[in-house]
Amino acid sequence: MSTETTVASAASAASAASAASTDPSASEATVIARTFEDPAPTRGVRAVGARGSARRRARNGGRLLAAWLVTLAFVLPIYLALSSAFKSQEQILANPLGLPAPFTLDNIVTALDRPDHLVQAGLLNSVVVTLLTLVLLIPLASAVSFWISERTPVLRGILLAVFALGLMVPPQVVLQPIVSLLHAVGLQNSYPGLILSNIGGGYMSFAVFVYVGFLRTVPREVIEAARVDGAGELRIWWTIVMPLVRPATATVGIFLGLWVWNDFLNPLFILGPLQGQTITTGIYQSLGTYSTDYGQLFGIMFLAAIIPVVGYLVTQREFIHGLMSGASKG
Amino acid sequence: MSTQLAAPRRTGGPLRLGRRGIGLAPLAWIAIALYVAFLIYPIIQSVITSFTDRNPLKPASSFVGFANYLELFQDQRLLRSLGFTLVVVVFVTIVANAFGLMFAMLLNRSTLNYRAMRTLVFIPQVLSGVIVAFIWRSILTQNGLLNVTLQNLGLTDAAVSWIGTPELATLSICVVVSWMTIAFSTVVYTASLQSVPAELYEAARVDGAGAFSRFRNVTFPMIAPGVTISVTLGLITTLKLYDVIAVLTGGGPANSTKSVAFYLIDVAFTSNRFGYASAIAIFLLGLTAVIAYGTTGLLRRREAHL
Numbered sequence: 001m002s003t004e005t006t007v008a009s010a011a012s013a014a015s016a017a018s019a020a021s022t023d024p025s026a027s028e029a030t031v032i033a034r035t036f037e038d039p040a041p042t043r044g045v046r047a048v049g050a051r052g053s054a055r056r057r058a059r060n061g062g063r064l065l066a067a068w069l070v071t072l073a074f075v076l077p078i079y080l081a082l083s084s085a086f087k088s089q090e091q092i093l094a095n096p097l098g099l100p101a102p103f104t105l106d107n108i109v110t111a112l113d114r115p116d117h118l119v120q121a122g123l124l125n126s127v128v129v130t131l132l133t134l135v136l137l138i139p140l141a142s143a144v145s146f147w148i149s150e151r152t153p154v155l156r157g158i159l160l161a162v163f164a165l166g167l168m169v170p171p172q173v174v175l176q177p178i179v180s181l182l183h184a185v186g187l188q189n190s191y192p193g194l195i196l197s198n199i200g201g202g203y204m205s206f207a208v209f210v211y212v213g214f215l216r217t218v219p220r221e222v223i224e225a226a227r228v229d230g231a232g233e234l235r236i237w238w239t240i241v242m243p244l245v246r247p248a249t250a251t252v253g254i255f256l257g258l259w260v261w262n263d264f265l266n267p268l269f270i271l272g273p274l275q276g277q278t279i280t281t282g283i284y285q286s287l288g289t290y291s292t293d294y295g296q297l298f299g300i301m302f303l304a305a306i307i308p309v310v311g312y313l314v315t316q317r318e319f320i321h322g323l324m325s326g327a328s329k330g
Numbered sequence: 331m332s333t334q335l336a337a338p339r340r341t342g343g344p345l346r347l348g349r350r351g352i353g354l355a356p357l358a359w360i361a362i363a364l365y366v367a368f369l370i371y372p373i374i375q376s377v378i379t380s381f382t383d384r385n386p387l388k389p390a391s392s393f394v395g396f397a398n399y400l401e402l403f404q405d406q407r408l409l410r411s412l413g414f415t416l417v418v419v420v421f422v423t424i425v426a427n428a429f430g431l432m433f434a435m436l437l438n439r440s441t442l443n444y445r446a447m448r449t450l451v452f453i454p455q456v457l458s459g460v461i462v463a464f465i466w467r468s469i470l471t472q473n474g475l476l477n478v479t480l481q482n483l484g485l486t487d488a489a490v491s492w493i494g495t496p497e498l499a500t501l502s503i504c505v506v507v508s509w510m511t512i513a514f515s516t517v518v519y520t521a522s523l524q525s526v527p528a529e530l531y532e533a534a535r536v537d538g539a540g541a542f543s544r545f546r547n548v549t550f551p552m553i554a555p556g557v558t559i560s561v562t563l564g565l566i567t568t569l570k571l572y573d574v575i576a577v578l579t580g581g582g583p584a585n586s587t588k589s590v591a592f593y594l595i596d597v598a599f600t601s602n603r604f605g606y607a608s609a610i611a612i613f614l615l616g617l618t619a620v621i622a623y624g625t626t627g628l629l630r631r632r633e634a635h636l
Contacts, residue, residue, distance in 0.1 A: 063436075064443055064444075066436070067436050067437060067443075067444065067447055068443070068447065070433070070436065071433075071437070071447040071450055071451055074433075074450075074451060074509075074512070075450050075451065075453065075454075077465050077466060077469060077509070078450075078453055078454070078457075078465070080465065080468075080469065080475065081461075081465045081468075084468075092475070093478055094482075095482070096475040096478055096479055097479065139357070140357060140360060140361040140364070141361060143354055143357035143358055143361065144357070144358040144361035144362060146354060147354045147355065147357075147358035148358070159362075162365075162370065163365070165369070165370075165373075166365065166369045168566060168618055168619060168622055169369065169373065169615060169618075170566075170569060170570035170591055170614055170615070170618055171570060172570060172572065172591045172594050172595055172611065172614065173372075173373065173376060173594075173611040173612075173614055173615050174368070174369060174372035174373060174376065174611075175372075175595070175598070176372075176376075176598045176599070176604060176607060176608070176611070177371070177372035177373075177375035177376055177379070178368055178372050180375075181367065181368075181371070181372070181375075196364065196368065197368045199364050199368075200364030200365050200366075200367055200368030200369060201365075201368045201369055202369065204361065204364065204365050204369070205365075205369075232353060233353035233354040233355075234353055234354055234357075237354050258456060261458070262456075262457075262458035262459070262460075263458075264458065264459060264460050264572065264573040264576075265572050265573070265595075269595075269599065280458050280460050280461075280573075281460075283460055283461070283464065284460050284573075284576070284577060287464060292473065294468055294475075297464065297468060298468070301461050301464055301465070304458075304461060305457055305458075305461050308456045308457065308458070309453060309456060309457070311456070312452070312453070312455075312456040313449070316449060316452075319452075
């Protein structure tokens with residue numbers, strides 16, 4: 001569907017692939033994450049060599065300039081959206097690429113002052129849906145993953161194959177039966193219906209694959225020791241496994257949070273047009289009329305995008321780590 | 331590894347069952363039940379419905395055999411959407427992977443500058459498709475910012491209809507989806523590159539390998555798993571594309587930008603033809619499976635050779 005699903009299916013298929021073929025090792029993933037943060041160790045040799053020659057330094061400068069030019073050209077649409085949020089309609093049309101000077105907060109204020117409270121209501125609904133989905137899905141997925149990893153190889157293989165299916169199924173394929181099912185149980189056009197289908201649908205597959213992959217790296221001795229001490233499965237899972245798989249939980253939380261937040265298809269068809277809206281569907285259903293009022297459009301979009309973008313900037317390291325922990329060795 | 335996991339459990343024996351209480355099984359079964367209800371059952375339901383003429387506006391539906399599947403092959407709109415989907419899939423896969431690899435290699439340095447650039451390049455990935463599409467719509471629409479800029483600069487006299495003609499609209503969708511997917515490919519390739527041991531490059535350098543030779547003989551083989559992931563996942567995502575099309579073109583002009591996934595939603599929720607929509611759903615599922623498993627198989631074979 002979109003970027004978030006790109007990543008979704010991306011990371012999920014990645015972890016599916018790794019779960020199917022090789023053992024992703026936690027230490028490996030950590031190393032990759034660390035090198036992403038600071039690849040200095042691997043690049044050090046080249047850096048030392050470069051210091052020697054002026055020609056190389058000039059070449060590095062040229063490379064840096066080229067890299068910035070390509071990067072800025074690539075993110076130009078984002079700059080356009082960001083700067084336009086703080087410009088008047090006239091400024092935007094006169095010079096779309098100009099800086100927001102004079103700077104105006106009118107678009108933001110107008111967006112927040114809308115009589116339908118599109119932004120506030122949408123953000124609140126999105127927060128509630130995303131948090132409830134995560135709070136319910138994470139323990140369930142982690143529990144079923146631990147349970148699966150304790151089964152016999154045959155049963156485990158069957159269960160993982162069944163869960164792998166969810167990584168690949170386009171959401172459109174199952175949407176109409178889900179809507180009918182929710183209708184049959186009286187949860188049509190409701191947030192509980194949306195949250196339940198979030199928990200039970202393809203996201204569960206992704207979470208299970210991240211957890212199962214990670215659980216392979218947990219030393220069996222730890223769990224066996226607890227078992228010998230007489231701890232029950234439930235207790236072992238909650239007090240020993242959950243803390244050990246915290247990196248996997250971070251991955252699942254970040255990615256699923258992002259995808260549930262950005263999801264469009266499910267909220268649109270499960271909530272329906274007359275019910276409250278998440279920020280994503282709210283924007284879609286309200287902004288059609290704003291197609292030419294760029295100030296308003298970008299003001300609302302700035303408010304809608306700020307939470308995921310700040311979240312990304314804050315969790316950047318875990319973001320990449322999470323993506324690669326499943327994919328490290330394909 | 332599987333036998334390792336299973337063996338210790340056997341030694342536990344049934345004696346402990348009593349001490350374990352109700353255990354983890356109830357939670358596991360809730361998770362499995364939800365998964366079955368919201369993923370497995372809907373697929374089975376789709377298969378069954380695809381053999382009927384089910385329509386929510388009619389009181390009863392009847393079994394129609396393979397009629398819906400036969401209709402698939404004669405439905406010009408479906409064939410057109412299939413053509414559009416394949417164009418987008420091929421375009422996006424090639425462009426996103428080429429640019430993703432280029433970005434990853436260009437930005438694979440440790441200094442603050444390069445780290446900042448990497449952070450920027452990944453941002454399209456965290457924005458929702460709806461927001462991305464609205465940004466691009468404001469750029470590409472008839473009186474949009476691209477036409478305004480071109481006219482301000484005196485480059486064009488008349489506004490270009492970037493999303494108003496079938497060919498340009500298809501190209502626009504391709505460009506926008508590529509833009510989002512490049513961000514993803516860059517992440518995958520960056521991580522792949524950084525997992526290549528520096529010693530390999532040093533060894534190649536000592537052996538007198540040039541930059542191109544180092545890329546061909548060291549980098550390219552080492553990032554093969556990254557290629558598999560980036561290509562396969564890009565394909566799966568593009569096949570289920572919905573929000574970008576909904577916002578940017580709404581499937582138009584003249585149905586030229588309706589993907590199979592988009593057309594499926596149309597048939598199910600606008601035409602209310604659940605039976606036929608289910609047949610399209612099963613067709614899309616099969617298409618996704620064939621493309622996903624086919625590419626993974628092909629690319630993995632390449633990995634194995636190296």
